Amino acid sequence: MNKLYRHSILVLLLVSLLAVYGCSSGNGNNNAASGADANAPGTAEPAPENLASELRFPLAQQVPTLDPHLSLNTNVYVTLNIFEGLFAFDANFNPVPMLAESYDLSEDGKTYTFHLRQGVKFHNGKELKAEDVTASLNRWKSLTGRAQASLGESEFTIKDDYTVELALSEPRNDIISQLSHVLNNAAILPKEVVEAAGPDGVKEYIGTGPFKLVEWKQDQYVHVAKFDDYQSVDTPASGLSGKKEAYLQDIYFDIVTDSATRFSSFLAGTYDYVDVTLDNLPQVEGLAGVTVNKNLGSDINLVFNKKSPLFSNIKYREAVAAVLDADEILLGTVNSPDLYRLNPSYMYPENTTWYSEAGKENYNQKNPDKAKQLLQEAGYSGQEVTLLTTKELGGSFYNATIVLQKELEAIGVKTKLDINDFATLLKKRADPYAWDIYVGLFTMPSTPSQLLYLNPTYGFAEDAKLAELTKQLTAASTPEEIKTANDALQQYEWEYLAAVKIGDTYSQSATRDKLTGLTTLAGYPNLANTKLSQ
């Protein structure tokens, strides 16, 4: 009995010890990263001695599908490393040929001729030919809203084994950008795979990228391995383009949805890369052998429902634009002045072709008096404004929305927060009667024609002048024409207010110094050229 008694005391002691250790963990010395998960790497051929052959990479969200044509922002982390398109973005979002050798554009700007690289192999050993490109891209077009908007009725056709043609009914300058965009990526898959696909996606995940899929264990991990027959281009690596060489034999994308677990796993050495929240920042900043990186992530926009009873009236949209304090909303979203920047343009300054400051006088006005005046002119009488949001996706949408709510309430607008899980939000956002305002984070566009909210299906922008200006913009061919048309469109966007730009945000990540060569674009990792020292 005495033993028992001592045991119970021991248990209590252990528990209190836990509490003490737990509380004092912030200043611990975590630099001995021995790796808690020491799996034997199942490699086919030995890697250079000083390089590790296996990398575990944490993903924060579930992967609903690995079909690159259906890719959502959560899947791109993986699919970018398996699949490739005819073109890929470099670090400045300029499209650079990838599977295409080159392309010609006819004098009238209507006919694109793509010359394919020869000798490129799919993961199943088949050589890439024009039939694969046309099958893939025509499917991509049929599935993707922005592709349909750009391509209209036109389809990709085979000229010969290594040449593909796209004949448009009107000149467009955004085709190459559309083919490079990371979301709903215009990836090339074998023709047979494309033909066997159902509405829920392709059945096999075969691409031409530096890594091939080995196993996808839903909700647990995606295992990819080096593709030995990968044919790299020789241009310098930049963004997602250029030379790619796989130094890692195996990569496991572990799905770890809990942010504290991801971070603890990084501290314990399971991962050598992790996303870092502001709360966790002090814990990594002092760590030896760890670098904290700041990546331009996404931009925040306020989208109006242009079919809602209030916001179909331009005066109400102007009132909201007048009251907005962009700093306040951005700070409320990312919690640190270092993690956002003001930007009056719908495009990033890094994107030199399309960045424009036209109409910036309507940005970040912080003018409650003007807003009240506009509300009065519109005849506002206390109708409730529904703010659609979600607490998922790290809480950014919600945080931005509650700051907006406070700003609107300050000028006497009655608001209602409609908080949903993400699946419900998607459903409601497609319903013109379910919401008034939605604040969201967007993956950066590379051309204005990729802006979702200029599209009638996203916020219901239906405006003849907007459509006309967009058409002129995409038809422009010389740099001067592009600049004129672009300024005109942005100027009009700031008047029509399909959406209001709030600003750009950065995300932070921590990388152990033994992981080198990892580049990201819009936060998405390019794991080719990435080396991990042992």
Place this chain on the structure above:
Amino acid sequence: MAFYITRRLLAMIPVLFVLSVIVFLIIYLIPGDPAAVMLGDGASPETIEALREQMGLNLPLLPQYLRWIGHTLQGELGDSFFMRQPVRTALAEHLGPTFSLALLAELIAIVIAVPLGVRAASRRGELADKALTGFSLFGITVPGFVLSMFTVLLFSVQLKWLPVSGYKPLSDGLITHLKYLILPALSLGIVQAALLARVTRSSMLEVLNEGFVKTALAKGVSEQGIVYRHVLRNALLPILTVIGGSFGALLAGAAVIESIFNIPGMGQLLVNSVQRRDYAVIQGVILFVAFAYVMVNLAVDLLCTIVDPRVRLK
């Protein structure tokens, strides 16, 4: 006995049927569209519509239910929209981790709680009793996820003895299997132990006051002999019932702990499926959980007749 078991199993059928209807209706009342979740922002409306058609979501409610219940009666439970496999397979894959975790957590709970409760009851008012009160207060008030964060920081991040998260099946070796399970099982087990220790204590106290204990004492039976051979056995029924209930709850999947430790069990499966509106999986998990509860209760009832032959099954 066989008659009793058959009757209990038959009585389950109406319960499961009513449950299936309720679950089906609730699921279709919550908004959200699995097709939109799968295809995302960039998809054209026609694409989403085509996928809804393929998923069978455009049928009226009754045909959808009939189709599903038809599959279910054949033991198929339908196909997952997202996992590219039948629900039955998905359930089987996720049951293993949950079962291991539940078993280990329950063992930890019993090992901590029963001796502690017995000791506290036989030394009522003394230090051991107060220690139990303190422990159970701790276990009941500190949520499992807080406890798990502390244990992770201590054993994984600081000491690096155990992995932070993940799961390895038994086929990878017992030691590896346990290494990944011990922290989550501890977090769950301590919470369960708090409750179980209190039940053990009060049940023991009740029996300790009975006349036969005095008789045994008067006959000169040792204290340990009385407490473990006579009192504990008589006090076991409520303890078994609580163990059964908590084991059933653990089998339903400890969603929070599974998510923190990234264990691919029932709880995670349910949460993920709700998030993406994978209707067939949600229905399958809930039906399975109900079934597991009934089975665990049945097992507990049978166990009670063995422990205490006075209990008769009717």
